[in-house]
Amino acid sequence: MTKKLPHAPFYLRAADATEKLRRRALLGYAIAIGATFIAFVLRLALVDTLPDGFPYLTFFPAVILTAFFCGFGPGVLCAVLSGLLAWSVFIPGSGYQTALALGFYAIIVAVDITLIHIMHEAAQRLRQERAVSESLYDNQSVLFQELQHRVANNIQFIAGLLMMQKRQAIADPSRAIGILDEAQARLQTISRIHRMLHDPGRMDVDIGPYLQEICNDVLDSSGAREVTCVVDFVPAKLDLTRLTALSLLVVELVTNALKHAFGPGQAGTIRVNMRPLDATHYALTISDDGQGMSADADPGAGDSLGWRICQGLAAQLNGRLTYSSDGGTTVRLEFPRWGPT
Template sequence: MTGSAPSRLRGIQTFLARTSLGERPVLRWVFAVAAFVIAFTLRYELDDRLPIGFPYLSFFPAIIITAFFAGIRPGILVALAGGVASWYFFIPPFDSFALTGGSVLALGFYVFIVTVDIVLIYWMQLALQRVTVEKEAASRYAGERDLLFQEMQHRVSNNLGVVSALLNAQSRGTTNPEATAVLQQASARIGLISKIQRQLHDPGKQTLDMGPYLAQLGPDLLEASGVEGVRYEVDVEAVELSADMAVPIGLIATELISNSIEHGRVYGKGGVIRVTLGRDGAGKDGMGVPVFLRVADDGPGWPEGFSPAASRNLGMRIVVSLTQQVGGRLDISNQDGAVSTLRFVSRPAPDLTGRAA
């Protein structure tokens, strides 16, 4: 730590000002005087019971306690007063300031010990002050980072919402049915990303519970499509996905549910769409949590020989691409209707706060 001794001492005083004694500077000196009086009284009362050679017995702890709790200067005061009192009362020749070889040696030993004690306490308080300052700075920087992060997330989600609204408005002004459908699908996809983004305003929690999204996703898509008579059922476990996983998984679910809405009904009848999300296996495999997402309907099922990878449908191409992105596997089958099962591994979210994710 750089700086002159006075500046360091001022730093110590700032540190002490945060303690109960530092809030009342006069108490620091009162504490020092009281510590000296107690130490002197104790040493004086024990004088007849102690062998010669312990003149500073009670002063050492008084100096250490005073320097630690009241500050360096009050500690130095107790050290000086204790040295003078010991020299006069407890070092031969008693009741005198005369110097002999023994008294000089005793005083020299005393000066050395109290200097070491006070210097060590001084360095310790410097270290404590530095830790306190760095902790406050880190807390301030963390607060600024969180604020900037939330503002960035807010702006991104707003911008995505604006793009979604523009696409939706453009779809209403388009007379071509195919173009209208494409624009509405694009608007829905971007709107989903915007919703997920809004839930990630907290930088300390970079995970998302997909259950509420899947529960609301179907009704939103059914309302947007104008299809009636379709029952939407959801069975989801509490599965937390990282932000990097939540967006592609949400988009995959959107495409699969939209496909069931469009093709999963027998003409003239209603229908049922079932969405299931849960853990796929016993638990963590060392790399993450195996998870499955299943979308099933009671419609006519997949066409014979249908392959999502070979499909030219934009929605299925998006599903295949996003499945590869998350490192998952998509299986389709016919079981009283079309069934699509996505299996993937939910990996931990990146740690943005220094805590374990």
């Protein structure tokens, strides 16, 4: 399980609270003028209370609050208006002392406004980084759940495969070694397909070259040097679960063609083709120019493990599997373009 991100620090939450207000420039400038007026009125009210030498006492808070809540521009406007009012009303005379007081005021408000602006900029960057982190957490959670689902499906498929091969071994113990070799080969194929599909460097899988690579691996493993495999695929978008099932189906059918379509040393071609059938379905066709099946042959009627595996994989794709034999064997799968939602 993934952990939730900790709560944002207080200053970031405070900056977030002012974000909408700082985006409304006209309102911010209006608030700056209002804050200046309120500070001026308060300073007038305190003329008889405060001793001389505090002309900016009520203006500093107005500038700081305006800059914090309304942004850089309104803060500068409030600082300028406050300085002019303090200079014209609360700083008597002129000369060196007046210039010193105004310089002191300008430095203080400039530092305050600059620090507040830097703080908001830093908060903005933190918000963006936090948004990215939250997105990564969400993606990690989704990917983790999807991985669990895939692993469960794969284990279930392997368990079913081993159960079918166990039944074959029980029915004919003399074939036990060969059946175990077949199981080992199929498990190695599943492992190879998963490594290829989950390679981080191949996140956007082009189905045609990918299946051509898989078919070439099957040919190399079988030692059928005289047989070639031609893959012709239209660009298609399949999620990894469905692409895994499609890959295993292609491998199984190509392997069956190598076993049964061609004699020892016989040359031939296996064609793997996928085209849109209509707006909602694809048609996958795997054909060979080998010896074909006899007229009364029915793969689904016997105890063919390979055909039952193919039927199970077709069911995972919500597809329908058919076959024909005319100058070779052709197996056709029609399946929807999109998986279950």
